[in-house]
Amino acid sequence: xxxxxxxxxxxxxxxxxxxxxxxxxxxxxxxxxxxxxxxxxxxxxxxxxxxxxxxxxxxxxxxxxxxxxxxxxxxxxxxxxxxxxxxxxxxxxxxxxxxxxxxxxxxxxxx
Amino acid sequence: xxxxxxxxxxxxxxxxxxxxxxxxxxxxxxxxxxxxxxxxxxxxxxxxxxxxxxxxxxxxxxxxxxxxxxxxxxxxxxxxxxxxxxxxxxxxxxxxxxxxxxxxxxxxxxxxxxxxxxxxxxxxxxxxxxxxxxxxxxxxxxxxxxxxxxxxxxxxxxxxxxxxxxxxxxxxxxxxxxxxxxxxxxxxxxxxxxxxxxxxxxxxxxxxxxxxxxxxxxxxxxxxxxxxxxxxxxxxxxxxxxxxxxxxxxxxxxxxxxxxxxxxxxxxxxxxxxxxxxxxxxxxxxxxxxxxxxxxxxxxxxxxxxxxxxxxxxxxxxxxxxxxxxxxxxxxxxxxxxxxxxxxxxxxxxxxxxxxxxxxxxxxxxxxxxxxxxxxxxxxxxxxxxxxxxxxxxxxxxxxxxxxxxxxxxxxxxxxxxxxxxxxxxxxxxxxxxxxxxxxxx
Numbered sequence: 431x432x433x434x435x436x437x438x439x440x441x442x443x444x445x446x447x448x449x450x451x452x453x454x455x456x457x458x459x460x461x462x463x464x465x466x467x468x469x470x471x472x473x474x475x476x477x478x479x480x481x482x483x484x485x486x487x488x489x490x491x492x493x494x495x496x497x498x499x500x501x502x503x504x505x506x507x508x509x510x511x512x513x514x515x516x517x518x519x520x521x522x523x524x525x526x527x528x529x530x531x532x533x534x535x536x537x538x539x540x541x
Numbered sequence: 542x543x544x545x546x547x548x549x550x551x552x553x554x555x556x557x558x559x560x561x562x563x564x565x566x567x568x569x570x571x572x573x574x575x576x577x578x579x580x581x582x583x584x585x586x587x588x589x590x591x592x593x594x595x596x597x598x599x600x601x602x603x604x605x606x607x608x609x610x611x612x613x614x615x616x617x618x619x620x621x622x623x624x625x626x627x628x629x630x631x632x633x634x635x636x637x638x639x640x641x642x643x644x645x646x647x648x649x650x651x652x653x654x655x656x657x658x659x660x661x662x663x664x665x666x667x668x669x670x671x672x673x674x675x676x677x678x679x680x681x682x683x684x685x686x687x688x689x690x691x692x693x694x695x696x697x698x699x700x701x702x703x704x705x706x707x708x709x710x711x712x713x714x715x716x717x718x719x720x721x722x723x724x725x726x727x728x729x730x731x732x733x734x735x736x737x738x739x740x741x742x743x744x745x746x747x748x749x750x751x752x753x754x755x756x757x758x759x760x761x762x763x764x765x766x767x768x769x770x771x772x773x774x775x776x777x778x779x780x781x782x783x784x785x786x787x788x789x790x791x792x793x794x795x796x797x798x799x800x801x802x803x804x805x806x807x808x809x810x811x812x813x814x815x816x817x818x819x820x821x822x823x824x825x826x827x828x829x830x831x832x833x834x835x836x837x838x839x840x841x842x843x844x845x846x847x848x849x850x851x852x853x854x855x856x857x858x859x860x861x862x863x864x865x866x867x868x869x870x871x872x873x874x875x876x877x878x879x880x881x882x883x884x885x886x887x888x889x890x891x892x893x894x895x896x897x898x899x900x901x902x903x904x905x906x907x908x909x910x911x912x913x914x915x916x917x918x919x920x921x922x923x924x925x926x927x928x929x930x931x932x933x934x935x936x937x938x939x940x941x942x943x944x945x946x947x948x949x950x951x952x953x954x955x956x957x958x959x960x961x962x963x964x965x966x967x968x969x970x971x972x973x974x975x976x977x978x979x980x981x982x983x
Binding site: 470472473474475476477478479480481499500503504506507508509510538 | 613667668674675846914915916924928
């Protein structure tokens with residue numbers, strides 16, 4: 431299994447580089463297993479809660495790809511913090527092509 | 542017909558300002574067990590949020606958590622705020638031991654709810670269930686669910702009047718979940734009685750006679766489900782009961798669930814899968830019948846998927862079927878400025894969180910354009926967030942869409958002040974909602 435790296439930038443600016451990530455699991459699972467602040471993943475990866483919302487670094491957008499309609503509808507529910515590079519991290523599986531990926535955790539809005 | 546103001550729902554601008562009331566007077570001596578407060582709780586919620594955000598309701602014997610911010614703290618810490626202990630404590634009310642004995646004698650056994658548990662056990666059980674309920678999986682079910690719902694609407698469209706609860710919301714949601722579970726030839730009236738009997742166990746309002754009656758219904762339910770599960774042990778089918786009975790642990794060695802756990806999960810899917818969703822459909826009809834401007838807006842946007850999704854979320858925010866669910870503290874903990882001792886019962890008021898003006902300005906306004914509408918907590922939050930949320934949203938969305946396409950002039954056939962609610966601190970459920978309507982011709 432390839433040992434890949436992904437870097438999460440938490441909402442307070444802390445950079446957390448996660449090494450030895452396997453291909454396969456979703457980025458939400460990677461984040462939860464590493465205790466990344468702000469990635470809750472309430473619904474367990476069902477694309478149903480928007481608590482694993484991230485912003486993909488612009489240079490990675492093309493490789494990561496755009497959300498499908500179902501994911502886009504969920505992102506629209508948190509339009510106050512939605513951006514053009516928004517994704518739900520439960521819908522992105524780690525793969526070799528994404529080795530070195532950088533993403534920023536979206537703030538949990540509301541209060 | 543009573544005006545919508547009676548419900549605190551005012552069109553345009555900001556609605557009734559509960560803040561102008563004397564919160565101290567609203568809170569003094571009041572209890573959530575009061576049927577009048579249970580029926581119209583928003584002033585009580587507002588008073589708590591302003592004066593005592595974590596308020597001990599003496600008559601109920603529970604700490605009521607009313608602010609959105611504090612609810613998020615509870616959701617984020619499932620160990621300090623234990624669902625397992627909270628659920629066990631409220632379950633069956635004062636007659637739990639007798640209830641349990643009846644289950645063991647007549648109901649095939651007492652099966653504690655495996656999903657109403659704490660991590661790490663909960664994590665394992667939940668993981669086994671999640672794949673069945675993803676938004677993408679539910680999207681595949683849309684055509685079939687739409688067929689069920691449109692058949693029901695067509696069935697009443699020319700009748701001119703109906704009870705939105707008994708003739709519509711309850712049979713629709715029962716039909717959808719029974720079909721998914723693989724229950725052929727089910728008796729919808731029976732399933733409805735079973736659902737009420739199960740949900741009464743967390744109502745905190747059940748007297749002894751009601752417990753005995755409900756226990757008999759639950760025995761009947763369990764015996765029915767156990768027979769269907771046994772059939773599938775040797776002959777699995779393409780249905781949810783088979784999925785649960787034959788669930789395998791991720792490492793592939795053997796059954797992932799004990800039979801007792803499986804019974805509790807099938808029972809939970811059946812009950813949770815219809816009761817609260819039926820309430821949401823009733824609430825949908827209530828809103829359409831009392832807020833014509835909202836009904837008109839829905840009609841004009843009925844083919845806009847984004848609008849429909851936002852409409853459903855806002856409906857759940859304004860009228861959440863689950864008022865609140867219980868937890869128990871496992872240690873002394875400070876929340877919202879109140880020190881809660883270990884082993885205290887709490888009721889987490891999702892309905893009050895959804896009504897919190899700090900998060901949702903003008904909270905009684907039905908506004909599909911709220912930028913943060915997805916932050917509403919009708920489904921709870923954290924690791925216990927409702928697992929069936931995508932299916933519930935889908936049922937509500939299709940019903941909203943097909944209803945306004947086929948029916949016009951939806952009106953209440955009951956005065957708002959005459960609407961009665963199930964006696965429960967856990968849900969806010971109209972018992973009946975007579976309506977009149979015409980078939981839409983244009």
